[in-house]
Amino acid sequence: GARGGRDSALFAGFRALGLFSTDIAHVVRFSALKRRFYVTTCVGKSFHTYDVSDVFLRNSLPQDICCMAADGRLVFAAYGNVFSAFARNKEVVHTFKGHKAEIHLLQPFGDHIISVDTDSILIIWHIYSEEEYLQLTFDKSVFKISAILHPSTYLNKILLGSEQGSLQLWNVKSNKLLYTFQGWKIGVTALQQAPAVDVVAIGLMSGQVIIHNIKFDETLMKFRQDWGPITSISFRTDGHPIMAAGSPCGHIGLWDLEDKKLINQMRNAHSTAIAGLTFLHREPLLVTNGADNALRIWIFDGPTGEGRLLRFRMGHSAPLTKIRYYGQNGQQILSASQDGTLQSFSTIHEKFNKSLGHGRLLASAMSVRLPPITKFAAEEARESDWDSIIACHQGKLSCSTWNYQRSTIGAYFLKPKELKKDDITATAVDITSCGNFAVIGLSSGTVDVYNMQSGIHRGSFGEDQAHKGCVRGVAVDGLNQLMITTGSEGLLKFWNFKSKILIHSMSLDSSPNMMLLHRDSGILGLALDDFSISVLDIETRKIVREFSGHQGQINDLAFSPDGRWLISASMDCSVRTWDLPSGCLIDSFLLDSAPLNVAMSPTGDFLATSHVDHLGIYLWSNISLYSVVSLRPLPTDYVPSVVMLPGTYVELSEETIEPSDEMIEYDSPEQLNEQLVTLSLLPESRWKNLLNLDVIKKKNKPKEPPKVPKSAPFFIPTVPGLVPRYAAPEQNNDPHQVRTTLERSKYIGYVLYEAALNLLKELGPSGIETELRSLCPDCGGSVEVMQSFLKMIGMMLDRKRDFELAQAYLALFLKLHLKMLPSEPVLLEEMTKLSSQVEENWIHLQSLFNQSMCILNYIKSALL
Numbered sequence: 001g002a003r004g005g006r007d008s009a010l011f012a013g014f015r016a017l018g019l020f021s022t023d024i025a026h027v028v029r030f031s032a033l034k035r036r037f038y039v040t041t042c043v044g045k046s047f048h049t050y051d052v053s054d055v056f057l058r059n060s061l062p063q064d065i066c067c068m069a070a071d072g073r074l075v076f077a078a079y080g081n082v083f084s085a086f087a088r089n090k091e092v093v094h095t096f097k098g099h100k101a102e103i104h105l106l107q108p109f110g111d112h113i114i115s116v117d118t119d120s121i122l123i124i125w126h127i128y129s130e131e132e133y134l135q136l137t138f139d140k141s142v143f144k145i146s147a148i149l150h151p152s153t154y155l156n157k158i159l160l161g162s163e164q165g166s167l168q169l170w171n172v173k174s175n176k177l178l179y180t181f182q183g184w185k186i187g188v189t190a191l192q193q194a195p196a197v198d199v200v201a202i203g204l205m206s207g208q209v210i211i212h213n214i215k216f217d218e219t220l221m222k223f224r225q226d227w228g229p230i231t232s233i234s235f236r237t238d239g240h241p242i243m244a245a246g247s248p249c250g251h252i253g254l255w256d257l258e259d260k261k262l263i264n265q266m267r268n269a270h271s272t273a274i275a276g277l278t279f280l281h282r283e284p285l286l287v288t289n290g291a292d293n294a295l296r297i298w299i300f301d302g303p304t305g306e307g308r309l310l311r312f313r314m315g316h317s318a319p320l321t322k323i324r325y326y327g328q329n330g331q332q333i334l335s336a337s338q339d340g341t342l343q344s345f346s347t348i349h350e351k352f353n354k355s356l357g358h359g360r361l362l363a364s365a366m367s368v369r370l371p372p373i374t375k376f377a378a379e380e381a382r383e384s385d386w387d388s389i390i391a392c393h394q395g396k397l398s399c400s401t402w403n404y405q406r407s408t409i410g411a412y413f414l415k416p417k418e419l420k421k422d423d424i425t426a427t428a429v430d431i432t433s434c435g436n437f438a439v440i441g442l443s444s445g446t447v448d449v450y451n452m453q454s455g456i457h458r459g460s461f462g463e464d465q466a467h468k469g470c471v472r473g474v475a476v477d478g479l480n481q482l483m484i485t486t487g488s489e490g491l492l493k494f495w496n497f498k499s500k501i502l503i504h505s506m507s508l509d510s511s512p513n514m515m516l517l518h519r520d521s522g523i524l525g526l527a528l529d530d531f532s533i534s535v536l537d538i539e540t541r542k543i544v545r546e547f548s549g550h551q552g553q554i555n556d557l558a559f560s561p562d563g564r565w566l567i568s569a570s571m572d573c574s575v576r577t578w579d580l581p582s583g584c585l586i587d588s589f590l591l592d593s594a595p596l597n598v599a600m601s602p603t604g605d606f607l608a609t610s611h612v613d614h615l616g617i618y619l620w621s622n623i624s625l626y627s628v629v630s631l632r633p634l635p636t637d638y639v640p641s642v643v644m645l646p647g648t649y650v651e652l653s654e655e656t657i658e659p660s661d662e663m664i665e666y667d668s669p670e671q672l673n674e675q676l677v678t679l680s681l682l683p684e685s686r687w688k689n690l691l692n693l694d695v696i697k698k699k700n701k702p703k704e705p706p707k708v709p710k711s712a713p714f715f716i717p718t719v720p721g722l723v724p725r726y727a728a729p730e731q732n733n734d735p736h737q738v739r740t741t742l743e744r745s746k747y748i749g750y751v752l753y754e755a756a757l758n759l760l761k762e763l764g765p766s767g768i769e770t771e772l773r774s775l776c777p778d779c780g781g782s783v784e785v786m787q788s789f790l791k792m793i794g795m796m797l798d799r800k801r802d803f804e805l806a807q808a809y810l811a812l813f814l815k816l817h818l819k820m821l822p823s824e825p826v827l828l829e830e831m832t833k834l835s836s837q838v839e840e841n842w843i844h845l846q847s848l849f850n851q852s853m854c855i856l857n858y859i860k861s862a863l864l
Contacts (some may be wrong), residue, residue, distance in 0.1 A: 008589040009629055010577055011607050011620035013646030017333065017345045018315035018353075019043040019616040022065075023291035025232060025276030029070040037280050039287050040075055041295055042068055046647045047077055050313070052285070052297065060647045069106035069113070074127070076113060078103035083115060085127065096125050098132060107148045107158065109172070114158065120145045122160075124172055134172055143168065149191035151200060151214060159200065159214065161188030167202070169214065181217060184210065192233040194243075201243065203230025209245050211257070221260050225253050234279045234286070242305070244286060246274030252288070254305065264306045270294055271317050271339070285310070292317035293615050313350060316343060320610040321372055323597045323617055326404065327380045330601035333608055333617055336373035336391065342402060345617055347606065356407050359393065359400050371395055375429055378404070382435035386453045387411065390438040392426035399426050399440050401452065412455030414440060416448055428474045433519060439483070441471025447485050449500075461485065461495050462502070473515025477522065482538060484524060486512045492526070494541060504541050508534065513554055521563035523580065527554035533568060535580060547578050549585060549636075558600040558607070569595035569609065574640060584633035588640040611645070618645050671801055677845060680802040682761060686768075687808035691815060693769050738763075738771040739781055742788040753792040757802070760809065772813055776820060783824050789813065790830040797837045810834070 026041045039050045042065035063079040070076065074085045074093070083103055085094035096115065105116035109124070112133060116122045120138040122145065125131065138145060147161035156173040165188065167181035190203030198215040209223040209230055227247035236242040241257040252266040252274060270290030277288045284300040286307055293315040298307035316337035326332040326344065332352075333345045340359060346352035359370030376391035387410035389402035397419070401410030415426075428441035437458065438450045445465035449458040460466070467487025475484045476497060483495040490511050494504040510530040517524050517538070524536040531554060535545035552571030559566055565586075566578045571594045577587035593611040600607055607620040623629055671678045689696060719725045741756040760768060775781040775789055793813075796806040814821075821827050 007641060007643055008575075008587055008620075008623075009631075010587040010623055011575075011589070012623055013644065014606065014619040014621040015646050016043075016616040016618050017347065017350075018293070018335070018343070020048065020293055020313040020315050021275070021289040021291070021295050022293075023273065023275050024065060024067060026278070026287060026289045026295065027068050027070040027075070027276075028278045028280065028287060029072060029075070030281065032072060037283075038070075039278075039295070039297075040068060040070055041289050042077065044647065045079070047075070049075065050295070052280070052311075066102055067104055067106055069108055071108040074108075076106050076108065078106055078115065081117065085113070094127060094130050096130055098123055098125075105145065105148050107150060109150055109158070114148065114172075116145050116148060134175055136170070136175075147188050147191040149193060149200065151198070152193050153197055159191060161191050161202065163187040165204075179214075179217070181212075181214070184208070187229075189229050189231065190233050192235065195235055195237055201233045201235070203233050203245065205229045207247070209233060209243070209255070211243075221257070223253075223255050223260075223262070225251075227251050227253075231274050232277045234277050236279045236284070236300075238279075238282050238284050240284075240300075240305075242300075244277055244279065246277050246288070248273040250274060250290065250292070252277065254307075264304065266298070266307055269296065269298075313353075314343075314355060315345075316341065316615050318372075319613050319615065320597065320617070321374055322376055323599050323608055323610050324376070324378060325599050325601055325608070326378050328602045330603040330605060333599070334376070334378055334389070335610070335617060336376055337615075338372045340369060340372050342373060342376070342389070342391065344404070344407075347601075347619065354407050356389075356402055356404070357409060359391070359409055361398075361413065370400065373400075375427070376402075377429045377431045377438075379431040379433060379435045380404070381433065382452070386435075388431075388435060388452075390414070390429045390431055390440070390452070392429050392440070395425055397424050397426060397442070399429060399438070401438075401455070412450075414438060414448075414450045414455060414457075416442075416446065416457065416460075419444075428471050428515075430474045430476055432476045432480050433478045434480065437476075437480070439474045439476060441466075441474045441485060443470045445469060445471060445487060447471055447474060447483075459500050461500050466493065466495075467491060469511075472512045473526075475515060475517035475524065477517070477538060478519035484515070484517065484538060486515050486526065488512070492536075494538070506541065514557065516557045516559065518559040518563045520561075521559075523559065523563055525557045525559065525566055527557055527568065529553075531570070533557070533566070533578070535566065545578075545580055545583050547583075547585070549576065550574065552594075555594070555596050556598045558598045560600055561602055561604045565600075567598055567600060567607065569598040575607075575609065579631065579633075582633065585638075586631045586633060588634060588638065590640045590642045591645065592642065593645070614645075620646070671799075674800065676800065677803050677841070678801045680761070680805050682805065686761075686765065687805055690765055690768060690808050690812040693765055697766075736771060736774045736780070739774050739785055742775070742785045742792070753788075753795050756789075756792060757796070757805075761805070768809070769812065769816075772809070772816055775813075776817055783826060786817065786824075787826055787830055790827065790834060794830075794834055794837060797834070797841060800841070803841075807838075810838075 021041045024042045026039055029038050037052050041048050044064050046060045061079045065077050065079055067078045074087055076083055076085050081099040081102055082097050084092050087093045099117045101117040101119040103115050103117050107114040111127055113125050113127055120140045122136040123132055124134040126133050144163045145160050146163045149159045151159055156171055158170050158172055160168045165183035165185045167183055168177055169179045171178055187205040188202055189205055192201045194201055198213050200212055200214050202210040202212055207225045207228055211220045213220055225245060225247055227249045231246040234244050243255045243257055245253045250268055250270040250272055252269045253262055254264040256263045269288055270292045272291040274288060275290050279286050286298040289295045296312040297310045299310040300307045316339055318338035320335050320337050322336045324334050326334045331346060331348050336342050342356040344354050361368045361370055371394040373391045374394050376389055378389045380388055383404050387401035387403045390399055392399045398413040398415040401412045403410050424442050424444045426440050427443050430439045436452055438452050441447045445467035447461040447466040451458055466485050469488035471487050473486045480497050483497040486492045488511050490508045492506050492508055495502055510528040513527045513529050515526050522538045524538050526534040531550040533547040534543050537544050550570040550572055554568055554570045556569045564580055566580055568576050573591050573594045575589055575595055576585060579586045593614055595609045595611050597610040605622055605625055609618050738756050738759050741752050773779055775786050793806050793810050796802050
């Protein structure tokens with residue numbers, strides 16, 4: 001069967017960027033201890049807690065958050081049929097389980113918390129014991145709870161609003177229904193306590209806001225908005241009788257309660273429905289959030305009573321179309337979206353985020369919003385002098401320029417003056433590394449060059465057009481010498497950038513989908529329509545690698561900064577990493593949502609991805625920078641596992657990662673192959689100076705004899721080390737262990753040769769010389785022992801192990817005993833065999849050395 005998948009070996013989910021709000025209403029709480037207001041919004045499974053001065057914390061839950069509430073101490077977040085209480089914005093201190101359906105309303109109530117699910121079952125919990133205090137069940141067909149409120153000064157009482165239009169006032173301590181308000185036969189969407197006691201604002205599905213006295217069941221005033229149902233209501237408490245009401249179309253109405261009239265409209269406060277709005281207590285600040293992924297704080301300090309934007313956290317309100325890192329520090333990511341905006345997100349802190357705004361085109365004294373950006377290219381080299389970004393728009397011929405420093409759209413819209421057709425669009429863009437020129441490819445096959453400073457057209461490639469089909473990619477090398485273009489007809493062309501002359505053209509196996517050039521290494525990546533990837537060297541203009549394995553269209557490619565890895569993202573929901581030197585797939589993982597874009601940080605620390613129907617940018621940390629990674633080639637039948645997208649909350653775990661089967665430490669054998677010459681692991685000092693020992697001893701000879709110490713104290717000898725231990729008495733007093741072992745070797749053979757060699761490895765240079773001197777008959781040895789030593793050297797040469805030791809020991813042996821060797825026929829015969837062995841081994845090694853030197857000299861001198 002296919003090999004089972006695991007999580008990615010190279011990339012680990014880090015966090016998501018650009019996510020700030022969903023369609024769940026925010027909650028505001030006041031910390032009496034710190035005297036600060038905190039705003040909490042939810043983003044999928046996480047919630048963010050912001051100080052009004054823009055400091056924020058995060059936490060994460062197992063599922064998407066469906067509603068939130070907060071009191072002065074705790075934040076409550078519901079997910080599914082469970083909700084949890086968080087202290088200090090990050091620690092789960094209580095979890096409440098008991099609902100059968102999804103929870104959609106939460107209401108703090110002193111030491112209790114009230115939860116309501118979609119089946120209109122209301123449960124009151126004691127917060128600290130997590131026990132049920134009371135459970136109320138309502139008939140959904142008669143009274144389906146849609147809003148809940150604890151009226152101010154009404155002890156133990158709650159007001160419930162229903163989708164049927166009626167309201168009920170309950171005493172939860174005595175479990176009694178005190179009063180039923182008949183309502184206005186229109187569903188209740190919002191309930192809010194007014195600054196006056198007994199007065200409540202009721203928002204209806206019809207767009208009406210009813211200011212009602214619940215003590216006497218009297219309607220005090222009515223307001224109506226024509227923007228659809230009321231989504232949320234809030235009152236100013238800083239001395240101005242103003243009420244704000246939200247709508248599904250993103251407008252906010254401001255009503256004067258004294259004059260009973262609309263005094264202002266905050267149109268397009270959000271591009272989607274207002275999820276929540278709250279006036280801060282006794283401050284002229286209004287906090288709003290919506291499903292457009294934005295959280296805004298408005299201040300009312302003008303004479304007309306209209307709010308102006310004070311602070312905001314904003315991401316894209318529609319799925320992303322393109323992301324790329326900007327600059328070389330890896331701290332900014334440019335992203336374009338279907339909402340028509342171009343934004344920059346910081347990987348360091350969200351306070352460095354900025355929006356470059358919507359693209360707008362002035363046409364006949366009117367400002368027309370440009371379609372979404374589909375492709376863009378950026379270069380920071382001349383960003384302080386002129387525009388540094390070029391972008392092409394969906395269905396548009398003209399390409400817009402953008403200025404990153406000023407965070408605005410640029411001065412020019414680049415397009416050719418004369419065109420034969422009206423349906424031509426820009427399909428590919430690039431900026432030269434110097435930042436002076438922009439290259440634009442069109443669907444007609446034309447490729448034009450423009451000056452970024454002046455916006456002047458500087459020429460076209462080809463006589464009439466560069467390609468017969470649509471241009472799918474353009475790229476310029478780092479020195480502005482070579483221009484590469486590719487078209488849908490399946491041709492890849494190389495041009496001289498200055499003269500615009502065609503240098504080379506080559507056909508591809510399939511029509512290209514996109515193209516990416518790594519300027520530093522001159523490597524070009526091509527994603528083809530047959531789901532394969534081709535890698536070319538632009539110097540030799542040859543395909544150097546071909547990769548296949550994706551089962552869907554390849555959406556994007558990214559190179560690692562050093563050019564060793566090529567990362568591909570495909571519609572088959574996989575992200576694959578290919579190792580270019582070895583030509584192998586080294587990592588692959590699947591995602592729940594297909595990746596549309598992939599970009600590698602210029603510093604190599606993060607991989608950024610964007611996905612279908614997702615508003616955020618997801619960062620993946622490069623594990624190889626801080627951990628040992630085994631980059632083994634994956635088999636052809638490898639089945640990757642599904643990895644969850646990272647959340648906005650970075651959880652710091654102290655757990656150590658257990659080594660998997662892919663991270664086993666490699667234990668090298670003593671010899672990789674019997675045919676390979678293998679050296680010993682001994683330091684050079686053990687064998688390199690054996691022939692020069694007499695010179696070294698002469699240099700180190702003391703000038704005067706050593707002096708005896710006067711009265712040395714008695715010490716028991718210890719063994720050096722971290723743990724003090726007494727030295728044990730030596731067991732073996734034989735001064736010539738090697739000679740003794742060799743004397744016995746004529747009976748046993750190779751086993752004792754190994755033992756004698758191990759003993760020699762443990763000796764220092766002087767000890768080795770002493771042992772070899774003792775082999776001759778004059779020093780207590782014999783001819784048989786000398787013959788055994790030569791056989792031991794022959795064994796070492798046969799096995800090709802400890803090669804340098806064999807040469808050093810043999811050289812010292814010949815130096816010490818050269819005079820007596822010719823007089824012994826047995827030793828002479830053994831020496832003849834050794835001579836042929838040494839010569840054969842050296843000739844083989846010499847040929848390999850010469851071959852390697854030849855290749856190295858060629859690589860140094862040849863022009864590749």
